Amino acid sequence: MNRTSIGFDNEKYLKLQSERIRERIAHFGDKLYLEFGGKLYDDYHASRVLPGFQPDSKMKMLLELKDQAEIIIVVNAGDIEKNKKRGDLGITYDADALRLIDVFRHFGLYVGSVVLTCYQSQPAARAFRQKLEEQGIRVYRHYPIEGYPSNVELIVSEDGYGKNDYIETERSLVVVTAPGPGSGKMAVCLSQVYNDNVRGIRSGYAKFETFPIWNLPLRHPVNIAYEAATTDLNDVNMIDPFHLEAYGETTVNYNRDIEIFPVLAATFERIYGECPYKSPTDMGVNMAGYCITDDKVVRHAANCEIIRRYYNALCAVKRGDISRDALYKHELQMKQAGISPADRPVISAAIDKRDETGEPAAAIELHDGRIITGKTSKLLGATSAMLINAMKALAGIDDSVHLISPSVLEPVQHLKVEHLGNHNPRLHTDEVLIALSVCAVTSAEAEAAIDALGGLRGCDAHSTVILSQVDENLLKKLGINVTYEPVYQTKKLYHKN
DSSP: OOTTOOOBOHHHHHHHHHHHHHHHHHHHSSEEEEEEOSOSSOOHHHHHHSTTOOTTHHHHHHHHTTTTEEEEEEEEHHHHHTTOBOTTTOOBHHHHHHHHHHHHHHTTOOEEEEEEESOSOOHHHHHHHHHHHHTTOOEEEOOOOTTTTTOHHHHSSTTTGGGSOOOOOOSSEEEEEOSSTTSOHHHHHHHHHHHHHHTTOOEEEEEEOOSSOTTSOTTOHHHHHHHHHTGGGTOOEEEOHHHHHHHSOOOEEEHHHHHHHHHHHHHHHHHHSSOSOSSHHHHBOOOGGGGBOOHHHHHHHHHHHHHHHHHHHHHHHHHTSSOHHHHHHHHHHHHHHTOOGGGSHHHHHHHHHHHHHSSOEEEEEOTTSOEEEEEOOSSBOHHHHHHHHHHHHHHTOOTTOOOSOHHHHHHHHHIIIIISOOSOOSBOHHHHHHHHHHHTTTOHHHHHHHHGGGGGTTOEEEESSOOOHHHHHHHHHTTOEEEEOSOOSSOOSOOOO
16 A cells, blocks of 8 residues: 555544534533543654644644633653653653643644643652743642542532642643553543632533544454554453443444543532533533545554554563563453554565575665665665665665765764774664765765655654664654564673663
């Protein structure tokens, strides 16, 4: 399948989604607390499984509501203390909160405050609070509640939500987002609804989760891919029994929302006197399912993502980061989707190249379906060679042409070995691109290769060995979806990044 195929109408999504949120604001009156699940700004998972979905689509949608909206960023104080990191960006949750504030402000969105949940005066959380307040950012504290979430009588009382700092908000749409899952976004929303009600302010709650897509079949690859992405959270897609009972309509939600709904309904009843929703699906405002234009394209993209998640898990087991039980879940997800690694052509291409050369190899599939490989040599690692060869292919440069002059390569290798203490003189991908940029000053072909880099965004790649952190990070920056075999290039026990 041509990887440039589009299966999702992004413009339609922006229009429908903003309209749906406006409707929900109007339904509640004065104020709506909208819990944003997943990534608000850089949703690369969605862009991979829904070709045509732009990673900043949610941001653009929010800009449609710019004058009505303000943002609250929620961070679990315990996660700050544990130094928890975002898996995709490799930065801690507190650092990502700062990054998100900068991003939102860059787009002209109003960030009202930061909320530290499960706050118990943890040293790292206290230091983070002080850092924010010194920058003029309002910080609120929400505390653990005994028996949460089941002890509704205590939770919805002066000794529960009533003990939390009341967050001063100014606009009708309050978007509640976080660096990652488990931050306590829902609890922040409900605490505010309770405290607004005490103050005579009419406010409501809704949830914006892109996945699972409620109006796709339970075992659609897009929904299975969501399970694969959240295996560490033990999320499982389920038919929403409350929606089926209330409306006779089959919809999909995930276990945590379904399990918590009776408690949530009781919480609303205690606040409002009645629950405004009959099901977890009712709480959502997601319109993504209405914007899929080519189901075949979307299925293919989601299947590729399921395989990528499986390989990520294989390597995580090799590193000792996760247990084999988690890996079994990924294997089950592939079985449910009816796929195997053979359905991702770059894997067999890389392995074939490895078997042919007897050395580590890598392969990348271009958007037109061509598969380009790279082998290990004295000058370049396999991933660096793959990157150079792919750039040549995109720029229409003959494979025999040497893009990087030896007069540039040799000083870099000398620096690495003689001065920086590296035993391996081969160039990493970042070093290759820097050397190529130097050559581009005098070489039109090198310049053309650099210009072709953008054409690699969204391509699939595979390596027969675990990549260094340097190479993996660079490929991610280029937007290349890379996986690798759970094999180290050497037999050493300590592997440098």
